[in-house]
Amino acid sequence: MKLHPLIKNVLYNFDQIEERTKELAKEISKYYDEQEDIQDNNVLLVGILKGCVPFMGVFLKYFDYNCETHYMVVSSYLGSTKSSGEPKILLDLNVSIKDKDILIVEDIIDSGITLKYVKEYLFFKGAKTVKIISFLDKKEGRKVELKPDWYCFDVKNEFVIGFGFDINEKLRNLPYVGVCDIEKLETWDWTLKKEDWDYS
Ligand code: IMP
Ligand code: MG
Numbered sequence: 001m002k003l004h005p006l007i008k009n010v011l012y013n014f015d016q017i018e019e020r021t022k023e024l025a026k027e028i029s030k031y032y033d034e035q036e037d038i039q040d041n042n043v044l045l046v047g048i049l050k051g052c053v054p055f056m057g058v059f060l061k062y063f064d065y066n067c068e069t070h071y072m073v074v075s076s077y078l079g080s081t082k083s084s085g086e087p088k089i090l091l092d093l094n095v096s097i098k099d100k101d102i103l104i105v106e107d108i109i110d111s112g113i114t115l116k117y118v119k120e121y122l123f124f125k126g127a128k129t130v131k132i133i134s135f136l137d138k139k140e141g142r143k144v145e146l147k148p149d150w151y152c153f154d155v156k157n158e159f160v161i162g163f164g165f166d167i168n169e170k171l172r173n174l175p176y177v178g179v180c181d182i183e184k185l186e187t188w189d190w191t192l193k194k195e196d197w198d199y200s
Contacts, residue, residue, distance in 0.1 A: 004171065005197050006161065006185055007178040012153055014175045017163060018058055020152045021135075025062035028103070028133060028150060032065040035101075039128060042066045044102045046093065048118065049073045050172065051107030051164040055135040055152075059105060067103075070095060076114045087117040098126035107164045108136040108155070112146030119146075136160065136177070 003010065012020075032043055045063075047056045049071050060069070073091035102122055109115055115132060122130050134148040140157040159182065161167050162174030167185065 002199065003176075003178070004162070004174055005199055006167070006171065006181050006188060007174070007176075008181040010176045010178040011155060011160065012163075012177050014163075017055075017135075017152070017177070021055065021058045022062045024133065024150050024152060025059050026064070028131075029062075029064040032101075038101050039099050040066075042068065042101075044095075044097060044100050045069045045105055046102055046118075046122070047071045047105045048107070048114070049091065051166070052105050052135075054164045054172070055107060056105045059133070068095075072118065074114055074118055076111075087114045089121070093125075096126075097122060099128045100126075101129045102127045102131070104130065104132045106132060106134040106148070108138055108160070109134045109146060109148055109151070110138045110141035111143040112141075113144055115148075116144050116146045135164070 032038055043065055045056070045060075045067050047053070047069065050073070056069075070093050071091070072089060072093060074087050075090050076087045104115065104118060104122075106115060109132075115134075119130050119132070132148040132150075134151040136153055136155045137148055137151040138155050138157060159167075159180045160177050161171045161180045163177040164172050165177060166172045167180055170190065
């Protein structure tokens with residue numbers, strides 16, 4: 001399989017992602033198994049769309065505790081590679097989370113602003129516990145104090161694409177996560193078919 005030309009280098013391929021996600025899903029299932037006071041012995045997974053989709057798909061395959069899946073759309077990157085720093089809830093939960101145990105499923109924590117906001121919002125709505133699993137952790141990007149309870153991999157302060165991560169809503173469907181070639185991006189023709197891509 002040829003890599004997408006906008007990928008400078010692959011950080012994690014699908015097999016590595018699946019292996020690590022499986023390991024964490026089992027660890028987190030065990031964590032909830034061991035808690036004495038989980039409301040109705042049921043965890044509400046809250047996936048943060050859209051980036052969580054591929055990761056959450058793999059996570060769900062191996063997460064083995066009673067759960068419901070819910071989603072929110074929270075936007076802080078309005079179509080660019082820089083955060084606007086102002087999270088907005090574009091799609092809210094449609095269930096009550098009063099006294100519920102919540103596990104947020106996120107693609108990446110960068111500045112931490114989005115998840116800090118979401119976490120506070122969920123507590124404000126009455127959640128009993130809020131835990132976070134993030135696929136990636138970009139620690140150097142942190143602007144507010146926020147730590148995931150679990151995460152698969154660390155990444156450096158580079159813009160990543162693939163496996164849920166987009167550049168202008170595109171390339172979320174790559175089966176690997178890699179660093180975006182920002183220089184090539186500037187002149188990239190999105191209308192070209194695969195056979196006409198320049199791999200040089
Ligand atoms: P934060 O509020 O800065 O932590 O932003 C987190 C959100 O920014 C993530 O949910 C992603 O949607 C987006 N994001 C941060 N870094 C990247 C990246 O390298 N590639 C694509 N999206 C990113
Ligand atoms: Mg996101």
